[in-house]
Amino acid sequence: MDAQELYKDVGPGLEALEESRVRGKELAREFNALQPRDTPGRNRVLRELFGAVGNGVWVEPPLYVAYGAHTTVGDGVYANTGLTLVDDGPIRIGNGVMFAPHVTVATAGHPLHPAARPHGEQFSAPVVIEDDVWVGSHVSIMPGVRIGRGSVIAAGAVVTANVPPMVVAGGVPARVLREITDADRHWTYQAPSTLALPVGSEAPGA
Structure with missing residues (x-):
């Protein structure tokens, strides 16, 4: 697993690995069944589930894992509903990371x-999500990828290559759309634009 060679994760001699996987799924099931107000219970299970977990972490259920123990989570991480961590290999999540649904x-x-x-x-192959990354809804991050500090992954993207720091990336497969600059510190809401009709077509009812 660590050498990025082909392997099977069941069979004779792999009982400890299988037990770790099953235990992770038991803990995820326990987490998902907790009452919404049971914040202490959530924190307790997350600390048992993950290899390491920082302070101020909030995960909305349901949460799904392959192992859980192969994932480390930094401080101030927020994960919205339906996060799936296929952590057969290591997943490292930095500080201040946000996951959409x-x-x-x-x-x-x-x-x-x-x-x-x-x-x-x-x-x-390990995945690294550096500090202050924001991952949009329905994003898939593939094996071996590193997402650089402060970057934003647009909703629906499939990330198959490393993402530099401080950029917006999106698409299938994801590509860099633009840099994040100091101008982005001054945020104001911008309403969506209207999609343009293809050249030579007419609007419905025209």
Whole structure:
């Protein structure tokens, strides 16, 4: 797993690994069943579930993990509902990271050719999300990716490559859309623009 080689995670000799995976899912299930007002209970389970967790962390259920123990979470992290952490390999989440609803962070993948995965063989590569990153809703972050400090990942993006610090990235696959500059410190709401019709087409009813 650590060498990014193909492996199987079930079988003789892997009982401890299987137990760790099952225990993570039990803790996630316990977390998801807690009452909304039970903040102490949530904090307790998160500290048992994750490999490390900082202060001021808030996770909205449901939360899904492969292991949980392979994920470390910094201070002041906020995760909205439906976060999925496929942490077969390490996931490191920095300070001040924000996740919108239904984000998937995946460290595991499989070879493309079926002959290379006859028994479900997989690989894992660590994912690093640096400090102050904001991840939009329904984003998928793929194995081995590092997202640089302060960057924003637009909703619906599929991140297959490293993202530099202080940029907005989006699309499928994600690409850098623009830099984040000091001008962005002065925030005002901007209403969405109207999509342009394709050249040569007419508006409905025209």
